[in-house]
Amino acid sequence: MDLYNLGKVPWDDSQLIYHALADLGREGLILLSPASPYVCIGFHQNVEQEVDLAFCRQSGIPVFRREVGGGAVYLDGGQLFFQLVLRADNPLLPAAREAFYRKFLEPVVGIYRRLGIPAEYKPINDVVVGARKISGSGVGEIGAGVVFVGNLIVDFNHEMMARVLKVPDEKFRDKVHKTLVGNLATIRRELGDAAAAEWTEERLNALMIDAFASLLGPFETAAVDTELRSRADALRSRMLSDDWLVQRRGRGAGRDIRIRAGLHLLHRVHKARGGLLRADYELTEGRLSGVSISGDFFCYPPDAVRLLEAGLEGRRPQDVREVARNLSVRRAIEIPGVNEDDWAVLLA
Amino acid sequence: MDIEGYTIPENLYYDKDHYWVRPEGELLCMGMNDFAQKLAGKIVFVQLPEPGKRLDAGKRFAKVESGKWLGKINAPVDGELADVNEELEGNPGLINEECYGKGWMYKIRPDNMADLANLIHGAEPIRSWMLEEIKKFAK
Numbered sequence: 001m002d003l004y005n006l007g008k009v010p011w012d013d014s015q016l017i018y019h020a021l022a023d024l025g026r027e028g029l030i031l032l033s034p035a036s037p038y039v040c041i042g043f044h045q046n047v048e049q050e051v052d053l054a055f056c057r058q059s060g061i062p063v064f065r066r067e068v069g070g071g072a073v074y075l076d077g078g079q080l081f082f083q084l085v086l087r088a089d090n091p092l093l094p095a096a097r098e099a100f101y102r103k104f105l106e107p108v109v110g111i112y113r114r115l116g117i118p119a120e121y122k123p124i125n126d127v128v129v130g131a132r133k134i135s136g137s138g139v140g141e142i143g144a145g146v147v148f149v150g151n152l153i154v155d156f157n158h159e160m161m162a163r164v165l166k167v168p169d170e171k172f173r174d175k176v177h178k179t180l181v182g183n184l185a186t187i188r189r190e191l192g193d194a195a196a197a198e199w200t201e202e203r204l205n206a207l208m209i210d211a212f213a214s215l216l217g218p219f220e221t222a223a224v225d226t227e228l229r230s231r232a233d234a235l236r237s238r239m240l241s242d243d244w245l246v247q248r249r250g251r252g253a254g255r256d257i258r259i260r261a262g263l264h265l266l267h268r269v270h271k272a273r274g275g276l277l278r279a280d281y282e283l284t285e286g287r288l289s290g291v292s293i294s295g296d297f298f299c300y301p302p303d304a305v306r307l308l309e310a311g312l313e314g315r316r317p318q319d320v321r322e323v324a325r326n327l328s329v330r331r332a333i334e335i336p337g338v339n340e341d342d343w344a345v346l347l348a
Numbered sequence: 349m350d351i352e353g354y355t356i357p358e359n360l361y362y363d364k365d366h367y368w369v370r371p372e373g374e375l376l377c378m379g380m381n382d383f384a385q386k387l388a389g390k391i392v393f394v395q396l397p398e399p400g401k402r403l404d405a406g407k408r409f410a411k412v413e414s415g416k417w418l419g420k421i422n423a424p425v426d427g428e429l430a431d432v433n434e435e436l437e438g439n440p441g442l443i444n445e446e447c448y449g450k451g452w453m454y455k456i457r458p459d460n461m462a463d464l465a466n467l468i469h470g471a472e473p474i475r476s477w478m479l480e481e482i483k484k485f486a487k
Contacts, residue, residue: 044393044413069416096387096485097417124389124415138416 002028003219008035018083020231022145030083037076038062068140078155084148101125107211117190126261132185133260154187270346274337299335320344351478355382361467363424379452388414391440396432425463431455
């Protein structure tokens with residue numbers, strides 16, 4: 001299989017080359033890292049809903065929509081990308097998705113362990129150290145190919161990640177930042193500055209080549225040839241256009257930021273008969289925590305919202321209706337025009 | 349019928365990618381079968397192209413995402429996209445909840461209704477195909 005070990009590349013090439021390789025029906029492993037930062041959103045996302053475009057524009061940070069699953073991410077040279085492009089009929093591809101992720105994330109887990117970081121695979125597609133995520137990945141079926149992209153995270157700019165996202169208010173942004181810091185691991189953080197500095201980009205890429213070769217067989221070094229370059233350039237004119245970036249998706253009833261598998265930060269809005277309800281909360285392994293409710297509704301007694309927030313702590317979204325019903329009976333809570341179904345919809 | 353825990357109605361037609369097709373007058377209704385929706389997990393996005401789009405059998409016309417996997421949806425027959433299930437725009441999880449009912453995805457005006465013969469249909473063909481698929485996906 002062809003190996004494109006490209007080092008630092010212009011930010012747009014770090015996305016366009018694998019799209020082009022898949023589009024051409026060719027296979028290969030691409031290793032590269034962007035020379036400058038950018039924001040990359042998933043195919044299914046509304047860019048205006050996910051990204052603070054004004055901030056990105058002012059800061060000269062480009063935004064790109066990839067043809068791969070997953071959400072918005074801030075990418076820069078502190079992350080080393082692997083991009084594996086296989087034809088859909090390649091017998092190396094397991095049919096089931098979990099088997100696919102497990103198989104192709106095994107090299108990543110192995111590399112971190114070689115570095116002395118006790119990484120583990122966590123279904124469906126995370127690599128974690130304890131409860132913290134240390135590699136992101138996603139898949140896109142492009143042309144006749146299946147593209148698996150992911151990264152080794154040497155360093156991560158949590159502050160910029162929290163800054164480029166569109167959030168309802170600065171309090172929520174602060175929460176995003178703290179949750180990212182608490183739940184994302186990096187090589188630098190795990191090994192310390194001195195030990196991490198010894199693992200240069202070249203050495204880490206050499207480990208990736210070895211690890212992926214054990215799954216895919218020996219590689220032949222390849223360069224970006226004319227055919228690949230012209231396809232990438234052709235894709236550039238489409239994928240860097242505003243028409244491609246700004247595509248309306250879904251209904252946009254709030255924000256759901258996936259920090260890692262099993263941990264989401266959510267902002268939800270629901271219009272009940274009695275007024276607008278808003279909730280900011282974490283969903284950790286299917287349990288609600290830190291629920292903060294606001295809106296333009298009336299309630300009695302005055303601490304009704306606080307009682308509801310406390311009652312929801314540690315409960316599952318499917319228990320919300322029962323919690324709201326019990327509170328309204330036991331504590332005589334009255335919120336005109338808002339019933340237990342509204343709370344269930346808000347926190348579904 | 350139940351095939352090893354998957355509900356696969358025998359009166360429907362299926363393509364090899366696990367999408368079902370049901371004739372409804374001059375149109376064909378299409379959706380994801382129970383096997384595919386269970387394997388996919390929570391569906392977070394379904395692309396709903398504009399009706400009128402030309403469809404070629406076996407060629408991609410839309411995308412679907414679950415588990416950070418953006419997959420292709422191929423047309424089961426030649427024809428034209430007649431309608432899409434708008435409900436899926438706000439609630440793609442309907443496919444997980446009711447894949448043969450409220451979670452239907454597209455309606456197609458086929459060029460030739462006889463193309464249904466190219467799909468998998470009938471109790472025995474469906475059963476043997478599904479058993480093979482279950483074996484393949486267990487690897």
